[in-house]
Amino acid sequence: xxxxxxxxxxxxxxxxxxxxxxxxxxxxxxxxxxxxxxxxxxxxxxxxxxxxxxxxxxxxxxxxxxxxxxxxxxxxxxxxxxxxxxxxxxxxxxxxxxxxxxxxxxxxxxxxxxxxxxxxxxxxxxxxxxxxxxxxxxxxxxxxxxxxxxxxxxxxxxxxxxxxxxxxxxxxxxxxxxxxxxxxxxxxxxxxxxxxxxxxxxxxxxxxxxxxxxxxxxxxxxxxxxxxxxxxxxxxxxxxxxxxxxxxxxxxxxxxxxxxxxxxxxxxx
Amino acid sequence: xxxxxxxxxxxxxxxxxxxxxxxxxxxxxxxxxxxxxxxxxxxxxxxxxxxxxxxxxxxxxxxxxxxxxxxxxxxxxxxxxxxxxxxxxxxxxxxxxxxxxxxxxxxxxxxxxxxxxxxxxxxxxxxxxxxxxxxxxxxxxxxxxxxxxxxxxxxxxxxxxxxxxxxxxxxxxxxxxxxxxxxxxxxxxxxxxxxxxxxxxxxxxxxxxxxxxxxxxxxxxxxxxxxxxxxxxxxxxxxxxxxxxxxxxxxxxxxxxxxxxxxxxxxxxxxxxxxxxxxxxxxxxxxxxxxxxxxxxxxxxxxxxxxxxxx
Numbered sequence: 001x002x003x004x005x006x007x008x009x010x011x012x013x014x015x016x017x018x019x020x021x022x023x024x025x026x027x028x029x030x031x032x033x034x035x036x037x038x039x040x041x042x043x044x045x046x047x048x049x050x051x052x053x054x055x056x057x058x059x060x061x062x063x064x065x066x067x068x069x070x071x072x073x074x075x076x077x078x079x080x081x082x083x084x085x086x087x088x089x090x091x092x093x094x095x096x097x098x099x100x101x102x103x104x105x106x107x108x109x110x111x112x113x114x115x116x117x118x119x120x121x122x123x124x125x126x127x128x129x130x131x132x133x134x135x136x137x138x139x140x141x142x143x144x145x146x147x148x149x150x151x152x153x154x155x156x157x158x159x160x161x162x163x164x165x166x167x168x169x170x171x172x173x174x175x176x177x178x179x180x181x182x183x184x185x186x187x188x189x190x191x192x193x194x195x196x197x198x199x200x201x202x203x204x205x206x207x208x209x210x211x212x213x214x215x216x217x218x219x220x221x222x223x224x225x226x227x228x229x230x231x232x233x234x235x236x237x238x239x240x241x242x243x244x245x246x247x248x249x250x251x252x253x254x255x256x257x258x259x260x261x262x263x264x265x266x267x268x269x
Numbered sequence: 270x271x272x273x274x275x276x277x278x279x280x281x282x283x284x285x286x287x288x289x290x291x292x293x294x295x296x297x298x299x300x301x302x303x304x305x306x307x308x309x310x311x312x313x314x315x316x317x318x319x320x321x322x323x324x325x326x327x328x329x330x331x332x333x334x335x336x337x338x339x340x341x342x343x344x345x346x347x348x349x350x351x352x353x354x355x356x357x358x359x360x361x362x363x364x365x366x367x368x369x370x371x372x373x374x375x376x377x378x379x380x381x382x383x384x385x386x387x388x389x390x391x392x393x394x395x396x397x398x399x400x401x402x403x404x405x406x407x408x409x410x411x412x413x414x415x416x417x418x419x420x421x422x423x424x425x426x427x428x429x430x431x432x433x434x435x436x437x438x439x440x441x442x443x444x445x446x447x448x449x450x451x452x453x454x455x456x457x458x459x460x461x462x463x464x465x466x467x468x469x470x471x472x473x474x475x476x477x478x479x480x481x482x483x484x485x486x487x488x489x490x491x492x493x494x495x496x497x498x499x500x501x502x503x504x505x506x507x508x509x510x511x512x513x514x515x516x517x518x519x520x521x522x523x524x525x526x527x528x529x530x531x532x533x534x535x536x537x538x539x540x541x542x543x544x545x546x547x548x549x550x551x552x553x554x555x556x557x558x559x560x561x562x563x564x565x566x567x568x569x570x571x572x573x574x575x576x577x578x579x580x
Binding site: 002003006010013014017018110111112113114115116117118119120121122257258261262 | 280314317319320321339340342343347349351352353354355356357358362366367369370371372396409412
């Protein structure tokens, strides 16, 4: 376990010196909650002259029972916040796909894996260290914007809006349980991809494949008024768990000294 | 320190290492020579417990490569063909990271000590990405030695280095020998092997020859006696070719104005040179100089690997 911490520390040290990756992580992590807070503020304080219809929730958006009888401002704030749940779930996928691609495929590209594998580190310690180095920043950059949004929502929106959005069971489950599962799935996917890919850029592009289902759900949510219920979140989680059950054994099997040195496609042919 | 018995590694139908039996005693600098793709790195990886043999056995520092890989990796150091350093980390951070992985007590002190030993302390906080190839290679060697292993595997340590950097690295390897460490040196640089190694093996999937560098040269080509004369006389060739111990005699090629030099291959120069000289003098030769010419390790190597056709 000590060696896992050594790997984790080195990975984080390396990350903090990589401005390109830091910007790619921090800008969206700051931008998304800022947009959500702005939407919440505008919905709660419509500029003078704005047509009341502009802030009316779309007719196909199902409203929770707690909002029955709520005023148009509260409804507008609810409608403004709803899409940000799915948007927020993109972080646990994008962040580890950037970090794991850099730390696994990047090591392969730089030729640093063999000296590392020549040390007494066990492959599970190395894999765990690499996974944590992707999972921890991803969760920090998912939870921190959420906490910021929660604090802002409590100041800007009435309690019934907060209760039915950021503090609702699907949101909390999504942030606390689904996000870590999605993060782990992305890391496992990247480990599998690493066996065949020799460039960080290609790994990034393949990692982006995992975002597609989430983007599709955001589109459906916005255009068709899909309500994210506990059932929806549990359904997504069940799919993620099933995929984890498939990918973890494959990733662990591929992440062995022998396999990495002999079967992984090495940089430069 | 290293003992292998019929060690074999196959990749699918391709046999990369075929039945290697080898012993390297402690304290020896052992050169493992062979062309690119000969299987040298595969042997090194098996001995460093990075990949498993398909057949055969190997013991490194008394430990079984199949079942005690973790302990072997703790006790050996390895320099891979590319330095493989973290470019954004400084030299000291790179070494400290590896010292921690090897469980070295006081990793930072050890990293500084290694940098001092390599006269690199002025660069200890500079990112490795800014280093020249030679400097990076020195850090990579320091990394292989950070846990003070008794056995070090070096894979092409001077590959891609300029002559000055190569000299520094060779000097450092010489220092390892003086410290009593066992060094397993994979190389295709023959002058390096000749200068540094106690014994060398020429390898291409299997061992083609194994000896001291001097023994390998002599064993393959023997030596020739060169006799510089005042004038050329072809009848001398006929005379000395009649001697039973002479296996070949010819005029050495040279510029038109060079003095004529007879090149004579014979069984044992120490025993047979006096009879040879007597014969030449009897036939009227006027001798200026007599000297011995030894074949180079390069000639022996090329002949063994099949790249040089012998007459």
